[in-house]
Amino acid sequence: MVVACEDCPLRKMKLFEDLDDEGLAFMQKFKSGETVLEAGTTLLMEGSNSPQLFTALEGMGLRYKRLPNGRRQVVNFIFPGDFIVLQAGVMGEMKHSVETATQMTLCVFDRAGIWTFFREQPERAFDLTWLASVEEYFLSGAMASIGQMTAAQRVFWGLMRFHTRCERLTLTTSNGSPFPFLHADLADALGLSPEHLSRTLSKLRKQQVVDVTEGVVRILDEDACRKIGMFEDDLPEQRRLI
Amino acid sequence: MVVACEDCPLRKMKLFEDLDDEGLAFMQKFKSGETVLEAGTTLLMEGSNSPQLFTALEGMGLRYKRLPNGRRQVVNFIFPGDFIVLQAGVMGEMKHSVETATQMTLCVFDRAGIWTFFREQPERAFDLTWLASVEEYFLSGAMASIGQMTAAQRVFWGLMRFHTRCERLTLTTSNGSPFPFLHADLADALGLSPEHLSRTLSKLRKQQVVDVTEGVVRILDEDACRKIGMFEDDLPEQRRLI
DNA sequence: CGGAACATTGATAGAGCTCAAGGAACGTGG
C-alpha cells in the first residue's frame, strides 16, 4: 500500500512546502514506488550510482564516509523528509554511504526524471537547490562544532540539533526524542572516541544537561548552553519537496 | 573596463562549463557589473542579506563562521570561479562571512535574476544545484578530515587540496601554488592552534612532504601520502556557471 | 547457559592547546 503524494503524512507538517495541485500531480507522476528497508541495511555505497532517487518517508538513517585509515565520519543523520541521493542525482555518483538505523520507508523516484524538474517545474528545481544549500549549511555548522568545540560542547550541540530536528517533525514525545543510533554512531559524527563520548555523556547526565539512554534523547535543561559554555545555533526551517 | 562574459578568462579553462551563444547572452544580461575589493575586506557578514550575488573572477578569499566563544571556523577558501552567495541567494541570508585575502575582482549579478535562471535557463539552474552539491561534498571531505585525522594528515590534506584546486585553475607555477592566506587562516580551517600548525608544518617540511612559505605552497613529494599514513581524496572536476 | 554486541570504567600515554617569550619581516616616522 503505497502512500499517495496527496496523502503524504509529511505534507501535513508546517515544515514542508505547500504544493498546489499541479505540483502535487507532478510529484505523483515522478514517484515510482516505495521501498521498505530493515534496520542496519546499507542503502547506498560511496561511489555507487543508483538509477533511482530516494526520499525518506519514515524511519531514520545516517550518511557516512569511510576513510582509508579505517575510521568513519558520520556526515549527517537522516530524518523523514530528507532527500537522500541528491548528490548522486546531480554529481553522478554518491560521495558517501547511506545506512538505515531503523526500518525505513523510502519513496522511490526515477533518476532520469530529475531533468524534468528543471525543465517543467522551476519551483521544484529551486527547492532542490535550496535543499542542497541547507545541507551545506548543516555541514558547515557541524564542521565548526567538530573543529572548534570541546567534547562536552560537541555532544550537547549534536544532541540538541538532533532533538530540534525531531521536534520539527513532531517525533518528540514528553519522554524525549527517539535516538535509534549507537553511541558509536554519535561518536563518529562528533569526531570523538566511543569511550570518551561515554564519559562525556555521563558527565552531562550528572550536570543535568542532556541524556541519551535506551534510544531516547532528553534535553534536561533547555537553558543548559551556558552551563557548558555553549550557545544555541539556529536551524533553518526545513522544507521538503515531496 | 568590465570583462564581457564572452571574453571571460575563466571560460577558456576546461574546468568550466561550455556555454552556447544563448546561454552566454543570458549570463551577460544577468551580469550587472564588476567590483574590485582590496585584500582584507569583509565582503559579506553572517546574517547579512545582499541584494546582489557575486562570482569570483580574480583573486582569493575565505568563508568563515564565527563562534560565540570567539573562535572561528574557516569553512572554505574561495577561488576564481566560485559562486559566493549562493546561500544567501537561495536561503535568504548568509550563514557565514566572506573576506578577501588578496585583491579580488567580482562579477556582480542581480539577485532577483536568480529566478530567471530557474524559469528560463534550466541548464543553468541545474548548474546551480550542482554547485551547491559540490560545495556540500567539499565540506563533508573537510569534516572527515577534521574529525578523523591527525594534525599532520589534516595539514597535508588541506594543502594538497588547495594545491589541486590551484592546478585546475592554472594558478600553479613551477615554483608552487600561491597561498595568500595567513597560517592562522589555515589553522582555523583545519581546527588546529596556530602554534601546533607551525610545529606540524616544520615537521612536514623536514620530512620533505609539503611546505608553505612566503605565500607559496609546494608539494614536495606527490607521493607523500604514505609517508604520513595519508590517502588521496579525489576532487570532482569543477564546473562554473559564468 | 554461553556468546555477541554494546556501554561503561579505569589506567596510561600522547596529541594538541595554552601561555609566554623570542625572532623575522615590514612599514612608518624621525
Next chain:
DNA sequence: CCACGTTCCTTGAGCTCTATCAATGTTCCG
C-alpha cells in the same frame, strides 16, 4: 638610514584533553 612598532611566525614548557588499551558490566538472543 635607523629606531620602533606592528604583525606574523616560531619555539619552548607545562598541562589538559582526548585517544588507546584493557577489563568489566549489561543486555539480549540463540
